Amino acid sequence: YRHNGETSGLTILHLYHYTEIWMEQMVKDHPDVVTVVKYGKTYESRDISLLKIGLNTGKEKKAIWMDCGIHAREWIAPAFCQYFVREILQTYKTDAKMEQMMKNVDFYVTPVLNIDGYIYTWENETTRLWRKNRSPEPEDCSCYGTDLNRNFDANWGTIGVSFNCCSKFYPGSKAMSELETRAVTDFVRSRKDSFLCFLSIHSYGQMLLIPYGHPNYTAPNYDELMMVGQGATEAIWKVHRTNYTVGTPPDVLYPITGSATDWARMQGIPLTYIFELRDNGTYRFELPEDQIQPTCEEAYRGVLYIITYAHDKTFNGAVANTAVTLSARLWNILHLLWFIGNK
Amino acid sequence: EIMRLVVVLAVLMGVSGIPDVTISPPTASADTSAHPNSIPETGAEEDVMATGELNPNHYPARRAAQVVQHYLNTRYGSPFRLIGVQTVHSGNAEDVADSGRKYQLELSVNDIITNTTQTCSAELFFPKGKGQQPPEVKALYQKYKTNQTLMSSDFAQQLRSDISTLSNSKLPSDSHGHIEPDMKPFWHLGILASSFIMLNESTENTLYNVAQVANITQLTTEEDHLEFDCHTLLHEMVSQEIIHWKMLFTWSPAEGVKVVQMKRLPHRHEREKSPKTN
Numbered sequence: 001y002r003h004n005g006e007t008s009g010l011t012i013l014h015l016y017h018y019t020e021i022w023m024e025q026m027v028k029d030h031p032d033v034v035t036v037v038k039y040g041k042t043y044e045s046r047d048i049s050l051l052k053i054g055l056n057t058g059k060e061k062k063a064i065w066m067d068c069g070i071h072a073r074e075w076i077a078p079a080f081c082q083y084f085v086r087e088i089l090q091t092y093k094t095d096a097k098m099e100q101m102m103k104n105v106d107f108y109v110t111p112v113l114n115i116d117g118y119i120y121t122w123e124n125e126t127t128r129l130w131r132k133n134r135s136p137e138p139e140d141c142s143c144y145g146t147d148l149n150r151n152f153d154a155n156w157g158t159i160g161v162s163f164n165c166c167s168k169f170y171p172g173s174k175a176m177s178e179l180e181t182r183a184v185t186d187f188v189r190s191r192k193d194s195f196l197c198f199l200s201i202h203s204y205g206q207m208l209l210i211p212y213g214h215p216n217y218t219a220p221n222y223d224e225l226m227m228v229g230q231g232a233t234e235a236i237w238k239v240h241r242t243n244y245t246v247g248t249p250p251d252v253l254y255p256i257t258g259s260a261t262d263w264a265r266m267q268g269i270p271l272t273y274i275f276e277l278r279d280n281g282t283y284r285f286e287l288p289e290d291q292i293q294p295t296c297e298e299a300y301r302g303v304l305y306i307i308t309y310a311h312d313k314t315f316n317g318a319v320a321n322t323a324v325t326l327s328a329r330l331w332n333i334l335h336l337l338w339f340i341g342n343k
Numbered sequence: 344e345i346m347r348l349v350v351v352l353a354v355l356m357g358v359s360g361i362p363d364v365t366i367s368p369p370t371a372s373a374d375t376s377a378h379p380n381s382i383p384e385t386g387a388e389e390d391v392m393a394t395g396e397l398n399p400n401h402y403p404a405r406r407a408a409q410v411v412q413h414y415l416n417t418r419y420g421s422p423f424r425l426i427g428v429q430t431v432h433s434g435n436a437e438d439v440a441d442s443g444r445k446y447q448l449e450l451s452v453n454d455i456i457t458n459t460t461q462t463c464s465a466e467l468f469f470p471k472g473k474g475q476q477p478p479e480v481k482a483l484y485q486k487y488k489t490n491q492t493l494m495s496s497d498f499a500q501q502l503r504s505d506i507s508t509l510s511n512s513k514l515p516s517d518s519h520g521h522i523e524p525d526m527k528p529f530w531h532l533g534i535l536a537s538s539f540i541m542l543n544e545s546t547e548n549t550l551y552n553v554a555q556v557a558n559i560t561q562l563t564t565e566e567d568h569l570e571f572d573c574h575t576l577l578h579e580m581v582s583q584e585i586i587h588w589k590m591l592f593t594w595s596p597a598e599g600v601k602v603v604q605m606k607r608l609p610h611r612h613e614r615e616k617s618p619k620t621n
Contacts, residue, residue, distance in 0.1 A: 128518045129554060129585050168583035245400045252401055254581050281552040282455065284578055288520035
């Protein structure tokens, strides 16, 4: 497989081994900004790693979480994580806004969370469409794997799951039964007050999903999540005119419980999104090479919109509030003017 | 009047537009007593099915639109014309006595190959009752002048004269979605034949796409039309299942695709152990 250097865009979806080499290379190239953190093990004893990216200021920093590849067959997701990392490392030196964000925020990016599943999809033609992790079959059932995005402790096991272990939605023997799940929760929980934003990257479907996946629960900041989500989909559309839809899973897709983003929202992290990248059905999981770059470009703009909002809300507080409420105030004023004028 | 306006404006400027949001997560559900082997619920089975005006971004309209896509491909698709839903503009759903549910949709669809878009009005009926009954669809598609007619008949001519070109072809040919340009018409044929199955199998609780044409082979035939054997993998989004189907189908430029035989292959659960590291 061709291994693309840092300067050219990512055009091949890498083997996980190359991902490991790439992570080490990022640290070598940006030693004062990037570190690798091993924060858990998969069922097959592989290290789960993330890249911590940010400028060292000595001050207490906020954080942004991004995980890719929780579902093994969604290869475009790990490709996007790599694109995102390279993009922020390239722009912060010349873009004042990105530099400011790197000073105030640390980015925690996991290029592949479900490493065992991902490696399994490379094994041969029959395994390419594997979704779950590779933990072994329970006693009374004969299939491998738990759907990691149903395994988190967030209304676990109630709806949108199946307790048939052969199901693609098998949520595990209990909440947090999987090593991969606990790696995420242990890491995030130890720093949960610092996280502004928790993003989980998937494919396909061209959607931004907001909490909650359970139809009977509404996130307390649903309006904000929708508004910011809509801003993100507009930013996405401007790049290549790709349509993305925003909404809760029960509204736009199907109910989900036990997802990483629902869990993160319940921990108090205010802005949590699942990104379902391209496409919307033509190629599904096997996205052709010539679509990788444009998919990553547009998704990057969507992610940037969300993280900029999250950052500005915390660090440019007055500015953010004004921006958000100004349109509301203007609308009120116009409304009243019309009312007065019509007396 | 103006003074009053100024006072009012001054008051408004001081009022916050959006109230402060307090973040208080709901307590996690204590009910973990889901039935073993329960099928994935869509939420729609327990709740009343969406009726009246539909939100075009929500799943009921999106799933119904996908059914229209499959229908259009069975009627108007060819190796050089593949139709996709682009946007759902509006939709309506209602119960029809005890016999089923009726949908009305306004969509934009596009010819994926020429990237031309048109609006489309569609009506669907999902029958209720025992067993899987296919939905009934009514939708019109305008076949604009493209060179698809010419290309189709050239393609048919080419296949009649040289049958050996296509045997055991897998499309896409690798895990990266690669398809040789001259293999694309065969991939489209596989998708069209699959559209018959996807249309037949669709309900309000499914969303079908073709994941892969695992195998497509041209067969010899005495007839005027061309004959193919194919094995495709369908992805059903709501259950996330990959479902294998084998089909025997015919195609001619005049008659389009007709599926002669179809058979669902049994679910193959992955039982093989993958090699462990360390």
